[in-house]
Amino acid sequence: MTQRPELLAPAGSWEALVAAVQNGADAVYLGGKLFNARHSASNFDNQQLARAVEYAHIRGVKIYVTVNILIANHELEEALGFLHFLHNIGVDAAILQDLGLAKLAKETIPELTIHASTQMTVHNTAGVQLMQQSGFDRIVLAREMELEEIAAIKRETGADLEAFIHGALCVCYSGQCLMSSMIGGRSGNRGKCAQPCRLQYQLVDERGRNLADPAQVGEYLLSPRDINTSAQIPRLMAAGINSFKIEGRMKRPEYVATVIRTYRNLIDRALADNEGFFVQENESRELAQIFNRDFSPGYFLGNPGKDLMSYKRPNNRGVRLGRVKGFNAKHKTLEILLEEPLRLGDGIEVWVSEGGRTGIEVSSMLVYGKPAEYAEAGTLVGLAIPGKIRPGDRVFKTHDAALMERARETFTSSRETKKIPLEFFVRAKIDEPMYMRVTDDTGLTAEGHSDEVGQEAVKRPLTRDFLQEQLDRLGNTPFALGELQVDLQGNVILPMREINELRRSVLADLEQKRARHQRRSGVAEHIFRERLQYSLGELATMAEPKQTQPKLAVNVTDFTSLEAAVSYGANIVYFGGESYRSKGILKQKELEAGLEFCQKNGVALVLNSPRILHDQELKAFTSLLEGVKELPLDGILVGNLGLLKLLKDYSDKPVIGDFTLNVFNSATLHYLKEQGVERAVLSPELTMRQIQELAGTTPMPLEAIVQGALPLMNTKYCPVGSILGGLSTGKRCSGPCHSKTCGLKDRMGLVFPLEVDQYCRMHLFNAKELCVIEDVPTLLEAGISVLRVEAKNNDHGYVAKTVNYYHKAINRYQHGIRDERKDKEAKEDLAGISTAGITKGHYYRGVL
Known part of the structure; x- marks a missing residue:
């Protein structure tokens, strides 16, 4: 039997949370006011988060909280305190990006369930395995995964996997932009x-x-277009994806309501009849109407190339309404032959031949020359629309008032859409309090007795039918009457207010039990603080002795650039594992020649590697590693988690963790050291001050990028x-x-x-080149061991000039010479060879 996948909904506001729950979500992901990747959403303060957990848990829905950004050193304690709070209010999981924060979370709150965010760029089997070993309970895969890859990872690892199946698509691998x-x-x-x-x-x-x-x-x-996998639900389930994630924490609650309701129905139908599954026409229309940039299935079925993209429009297209047929001079209206229904309050947009788009909300329309509130598809309608509109221009409906109102009712009405069936048992007897017991779909029970005792009825004693009618009045609760069993002894009667009050108190008790059900016990504040103090204390240990001989590294992708780097003073060259087609694909013999040239000149050669390696590509890369296993390589530059895991088990070469691993705090450095990394390249989003702080307590040598197009x-x-x-x-x-x-x-x-x-x-x-030639002394004084020129897309002339300048700057520092004039001249010359000029990146502006 096919496993029932979780339908995971976004919520950027309380209304969106209610919309998600009431329309059938199994779980909802949302963010607090801090530490989440949707800073512009309304988000939830701590009180609202606690309320959200209770609201969702009563209705059998899980809550995941996004803490999916990189965390700076000075934020670690506060972020961990927030995670502790989340655990204690009963959040079902926290979604994390930062490797260091995840390491500390497992040390300080091991009871907390954590999910690896798509921002961690996990895209191969080894990466999933590393995240499992690192304590993650679920991995949110990169959006670039194909279904066959996902199925293979599922078979190999058995991991709990989550994937985005509908909504906006980032063009870049998440976490790498x-x-x-x-x-x-x-x-x-x-x-x-x-x-x-x-x-x-x-x-x-x-x-x-x-x-x-x-x-x-x-x-x-x-x-890119938006992802829409509605037609692929059975295939997604067959691939073994545990959680179907809808993107949209920035979207309106009406969007959440519509998309979740549609996918709820699709998933339920696929579970009931996998082979006969199809998407109904109205479902496709509503998904398109609520928001689309045109649709694609993303990468699930392979690389769709240009079919992935929305080249002509970056925002909502709506649904095609028809074409302008002509102008009615009598009524001064444009005539449009409708392909979809239209009603007052709808929003439409005309793609005009000249001047882009013009749109209105329909406040009046004519059908056969008479005012109308509604027109069916196939009707010729007259509308007053400003602008230079011509016959043949396309018209789109961008706002469907009826669809929006239907969605809005699900999160504004006091009557709940989602109902949990309850079994009721009622016993009533003369001179005894009424007894009531309710049992929910998970087996939880609540019971109670009325304050008053039963009386002998003069006219109308209680009957099963009467109790059925009264107990079924549960409109403003999340419950519905399922089975009813009664035990009525004698002609007994109780006042209606007593029965209603008993029902209310029993259901309130059940709500509290459901809110606490399967919730792990909290972690006491003093226990958390003890663990926190220990973990943060470990990070503050003294750094390794600073290297007395700072080194200059250069990352290149062609042999002539390697020669230039070596000839002009580089100490380390990254080369051989990544190539660009404009320069020709590198062969193993070129790597061997590069290694020979470096050895002759006393320069270290480190094999560079692509930051993205899907499983088949990872196999090809390991074949390359096998071929050069006996060569005296000085290390391997690693930019993705899967390769990091593989090398820990496979190679004895030194591992350098590249900047694409997003090293943003000391805890991440400690995590990477545990994984066998011997030197780490810092995130280019760090400021000079943050770099100085990290270098002061680092457990390993550090490298910083100082020059090149990032x-x-x-x-x-x-x-x-x-x-x-x-x-x-x-x-x-x-x-x-x-x-x-x-x-x-x-x-x-x-x-x-x-x-x-x-x-x-x-x-x-980047159009502008990073250049911090004037800051070489500051970085070296901070304790940075290696300065790096990033020149993978540059030619040998660029490499020669930049390496020469940085080599001389390092030499001056080593001899205690400060020459601001030479630094300034070097900077001006380097600016001259960059077409768009130079930048200091984030060294003095940061991202916090």
Whole structure:
């Protein structure tokens, strides 16, 4: 028998919570006022959180709270205190992103259930296994997973898996996006994403010339359609996904109500009849009507290429209503032949031939020249709409008043939609109090006696039918009368107020029992504080002795750049495991040649690796590792959790944890050390002050990126292959990336370079180059062991110049020389070789 999946709903407000519960959600995820990835949602204060847990638990629904952002050192104690509070109010799980916070949570509140957020970018079997070993009870998979991959992970690990099945889609692997952060200071890793992916871009070549006509293709080249898997429910269940997650904590409660009601019905029908499952036409229409950017099944069925994207519109499309047929001069109205019903109060939008969109709320309309409140599909209606509208322009219904009202009733009415059937037993006898017992669907019972005793009836004694009628009046409770058993002895009667009061008190008792049912006992404050003091004390231990010889590392993807890095003073080169198609795919012999060149010059070569490695790609990478096992590599740069797990069990080479592991606090450093990491690259979202703090108590050497175009996005979607290469559902890419150097140009004229790696994933780089050449002494004095030039998308000339400047800056520091003039000259020269200029990133502005 197919396992019944959990339907998991979003809630950004109290109304959305009620909408989710009343429309059939099994669980709801929501955020507190702090530490969650939807900073702009209304969210819940602590009192509301406790109330939400009670409300949901009475109705048999679980509550998960999102604590899914990166946590700074000074926030750790407060965040752990919040998790302690969540556990003690009975929250069913906390959803975490930060590896360090998760480590401390398992130490200080091991009783708390924790889920690994999709922000942790878990996308392969080994990553799931590592999260299981690290104490996570559920893993929320990356949205880029295919159903076959998920099924294989389920078979291999037996893990509790959660996946997004409907709603907005991030174009970048979650947890790996720095675009909003680096461009505008609003970090997705801190819950403040400004969604730059929903803005206009043009695909251009290295000279800024358009490679595709924006009028033909569209301008929203990073804006995905919404996921809609309604037609795939049986396949999702067969893959073994435990929890079906709906995206939408920023959405209105009407959206939550409509989408949850629809998926509740779909899941229940699929469980009842898997083979005969289908989506009804009205269900498809309502899902589209409530909100859509057009739909796709995401990556579940494979890479859909351009069919994933909404190139021409980044926001709600609504449902197509028809086309403008002409202008009625007599009534001064536009005539539209309806393809969908229309009523007063609906919102419509015309996609005009010139000038974009124009929309109105329908306050009046004519049918056959007469005012009407409603018109069926197939009707020719007249509407007064401003703007330059022409015959043939398309019209969309963006707001359906009736659908919204139907949704609104479910969370505004005092009568509850979701009802729990109860078994009632009532016994009444003359001269004895009435006894009432109720039993719910989980076997919980509550019972009580009336204050007054039964009297002998003069006219109308109590009957089963009368009690059935009275006890069934449960409209404003979450309960419904199921079975009724009665034991009426003699012609007994009690006042109605006594029966109603008894029913009320028994149901109130049952509500409290349901609220506490299966709730783990809380952790006493003094016990939590003792554990907390111990764990935080461990983090404050003295750092390892600082290295006396700071090193310069360079990350490159071609052999000539490696030669330049070595020749101009690099101590460490990252090379060989990641390549870009514009530079040619690296072969093992090039890695061997690079290693030989480095050895001759006394430079360490560390194998770099892709931050994303799905299972099949991970197997290919382990084959590469097998091939170079006997070579004297100086380490492996690791950017994803799965490879980290695999290397711990597989390789004896030193492991360097890359910045893509999101090292944001001391606890994460300790966690990585436990996993065998010997040096960690700090998050580029940290400030200089935070770096100094971490370096003061680090359990391992630290590395900081100081120069280069930071990768802002890593996406399974490739705009080059999709727009130029014809990649779409069922169609392969023609491979234009081999011969083209491309970028995305924004509205301000900035060009963000992009590369396509050996696995056809896109890497989008910042238009401005990071450059902190003047801050080399500050970083080295703080105790940073390795400074890194990030040059994977640059040529050997760039590598030679940047490495030369940083090599000299490090030498000056080692000899105790401070030369601000040389630093300034270097900065000006480095700014000159960056087309869009340079930036200090977050070193002096941060993301908190």
